[in-house]
Amino acid sequence: MSAEFGVLRLPEEIRFGWGARASVPGIVRALGVRALVVTDAVLAGTPHFRDLMAEIEGAGVGVTVQTDVPAELPMTAIVRLAEAARNLAPDVVVGYGGGSALDAAKLVALLLTHGGTLPDYYGENRVPGPVLPLVAIPTTAGTGSEVTPVAVISDPDRELKVGVSSPRLIPRVAVVDPELTVGAPRGVTAHAGIDAFVHAVESFTARDLVPAQTAPLPVFVGRNALTAPLSLEAAALIHEALPRVIDDPADVAARTAMARGSLLAGMAFGAAGTHLSHAIQYPVGALTHTPHGLGTGTLLPFVMQACAAAVPDRLARLGEALGLPPHGTVAARAQSAVDAIAALCARIGLPPSLAELGISETELDRIVELTLMSARLVTISPLPQDAEAVARIVRAAHVGDRSLLA
Numbered sequence: 001m002s003a004e005f006g007v008l009r010l011p012e013e014i015r016f017g018w019g020a021r022a023s024v025p026g027i028v029r030a031l032g033v034r035a036l037v038v039t040d041a042v043l044a045g046t047p048h049f050r051d052l053m054a055e056i057e058g059a060g061v062g063v064t065v066q067t068d069v070p071a072e073l074p075m076t077a078i079v080r081l082a083e084a085a086r087n088l089a090p091d092v093v094v095g096y097g098g099g100s101a102l103d104a105a106k107l108v109a110l111l112l113t114h115g116g117t118l119p120d121y122y123g124e125n126r127v128p129g130p131v132l133p134l135v136a137i138p139t140t141a142g143t144g145s146e147v148t149p150v151a152v153i154s155d156p157d158r159e160l161k162v163g164v165s166s167p168r169l170i171p172r173v174a175v176v177d178p179e180l181t182v183g184a185p186r187g188v189t190a191h192a193g194i195d196a197f198v199h200a201v202e203s204f205t206a207r208d209l210v211p212a213q214t215a216p217l218p219v220f221v222g223r224n225a226l227t228a229p230l231s232l233e234a235a236a237l238i239h240e241a242l243p244r245v246i247d248d249p250a251d252v253a254a255r256t257a258m259a260r261g262s263l264l265a266g267m268a269f270g271a272a273g274t275h276l277s278h279a280i281q282y283p284v285g286a287l288t289h290t291p292h293g294l295g296t297g298t299l300l301p302f303v304m305q306a307c308a309a310a311v312p313d314r315l316a317r318l319g320e321a322l323g324l325p326p327h328g329t330v331a332a333r334a335q336s337a338v339d340a341i342a343a344l345c346a347r348i349g350l351p352p353s354l355a356e357l358g359i360s361e362t363e364l365d366r367i368v369e370l371t372l373m374s375a376r377l378v379t380i381s382p383l384p385q386d387a388e389a390v391a392r393i394v395r396a397a398h399v400g401d402r403s404l405l406a
């Protein structure tokens with residue numbers, strides 16, 4: 001069997017470009033006459049949002065806006081949103097905001113369509129049928145949630161955030177308008193931006209699972225022939241543009257490159273998956289209450305250092321995409337790519353270690369234990385699937401010393 005295997009699952013339509021939000025009223029109207037719009041309280045107060053809602057109404061659509069989307073997306077907030085919307089019986093659900101609002105919109109559409117409780121759907125492929133059509137409009141660059149099959153929430157009964165993953169959650173239409181990201185605060189721009197970079201790099205270094213064509217596919221199938229070019233293009237765009245948007249939030253070209261990069265990274269990881277920076281971030285985020293991208297970005301240089309010996313060809317190829325000179329041995333070029341990743345993280349001001357993120361040494365064993373519980377993410381990494389491989393990364397990241405992994 002040839003190792004060339006490919007899977008991509010995407011929205012029916014993706015609109016991208018400065019001002020692309022002008023397409024939203026027509027898109028929503030084509031899906032129905034009653035729209036439920038899920039956003040957060042901050043974004044609901046912005047002129048872009050108010051103008052867009054007026055234009056959707058102007059297209060003949062009744063709009064109900066819900067803004068109860070708290071940080072960390074507690075399960076109870078999703079249930080409240082769905083209950084409040086049940087009598088409305090919307091034809092279409094519009095998510096407008098960062099990853100939190102988009103994930104909330106996905107889960108509200110799920111509950112409104114299939115009922116039940118959220119734990120019924122935790123894990124992979126447990127959504128029994130299509131959900132209400134979703135239109136996703138991101139305002140960060142970004143989680144990629146506008147094109148991915150996953151939504152992440154916190155559940156008070158669980159120590160870690162939990163995911164609902166199913167191709168049924170992929171929005172029907174994604175409208176990615178870089179202009180909407182211009183107002184995002186510096187910290188959000190940095191953390192969402194580096195998370196998009198982590199999506200690109202991890203989807204490119206994920207294991208090639210090459211499943212049998214007759215088997216039902218898992219949601220995340222590993223790096224493959226169709227995701228790899230998207231990952232590389234995304235990594236190149238973000239590597240170049242992220243420092244520029246941090247320095248000048250109004251840089252139109254850099255904001256546009258970031259929005260395209262995060263979209264392409266979402267398209268790639270939505271099928272390929274991500275791996276250890278994400279698996280380790282879950283417990284780190286729970287212990288430190290720090291944003292998702294701050295954790296995945298802090299961890300990425302250490303995870304990639306550990307991967308350098310396992311997938312040197314991949315990292316050398318990634319380095320080429322980042323514009324590094326194509327000279328020297330594969331091992332040397334892989335190391336240069338890891339160094340460039342670490343330099344980007346430092347350049348945007350991420351902490352150099354888990355200790356600086358607030359993790360104490362006594363918490364490391366528990367972090368390793370909890371990381372291994374994200375079996376789906378750990379399995380897709382190119383490293384041995386054991387506690388020692390994870391423990392080495394966690395120990396090195398704690399003290400901020402990549403040489404412990406070389």
Ligand SMILES: NC(=O)c1ccc[n+]([C@@H]2O[C@H](COP(=O)([O-])OP(=O)(O)OC[C@H]3O[C@@H](n4cnc5c(N)ncnc54)[C@H](O)[C@@H]3O)[C@@H](O)[C@H]2O)c1
Binds near residue numbers: 042139151183292
């Ligand atoms: N579903 C997926 O594929 C996926 C992937 C990665 C992360 N996530 C999830 O996404 C969430 C993080 O999303 P995020 O980083 O986009 O941040 P966010 O949605 O949590 O937003 C952070 C803050 O930024 C504000 N904000 C967002 N855009 C703004 C703008 N343009 N102008 C002004 N303020 C703005 C929001 O109001 C909020 O206060 C986490 O819950 C994470 O688990 C989901």
Ligand SMILES: [Fe+2]
Binds near residue numbers: 198292
């Ligand atoms: Fe992420």
